[in-house]
Amino acid sequence: GDSVTQMEGPVTLSEEAFLTINCTYTATGYPSLFWYVQYPGEGLQLLLKATKADDKGSNKGFEATYRKETTSFHLEKGSVQVSDSAVYFCALSALEQGAQKLVFGQGTRLTINP
């Protein structure tokens, strides 16, 4: 079945460092790809998405490019802030019965130190 594999955490960086969180997927069709973020005590929030190959999703300084040839959707940010500390989930959507079914990776906990 469809699956998502994320970079093992936790990840700890200093403020203003460059961030990469790796994500690869396995899917039979052509899924849409997502990054969700979960801040402490809150629900998952959609951070960005890409719906087809070579699309780039971006939001709040974060970017990810849908790479069909490497089945990847790595999350990047050029200069992280303390407020970016959270758990990040990569996910794909598979169409089942005409509706989006999300399959999540295991999450990567990110801590940014001042």
Place this chain on the structure above:
Amino acid sequence: EAGVVQSPRYKIIEKKQPVAFWCNPISGHNTLYWYLQNLGQGPELLIRYENEEAVDDSQLPKDRFSAERLKGVDSTLKIQPAELGDSAVYLCASSLRQGAGTDTQYFGPGTRLTVL
């Protein structure tokens, strides 16, 4: 606009006791999801509703879990009896499905269940 509301936020019970979780989706959203999130893992779908109809409950352990969405708005997820392995976070999400594959899911804060 209010987000997805869940209650309670935390629940501690002893094994074999019943427990119920409540979810109020974003106003106007026709699709509602319940997910299970184990510690250190991503969410896994338990059940999906289109209005009041459960259209995908293939991952719901029906021997002890049940759910309902009366009038196609609020939803309740119940476990009876609870087991130690049910300790997890239960997430509710909702979306407005207007066409195949076009909906974005919005998540509530979750209910953290601890079974002793």
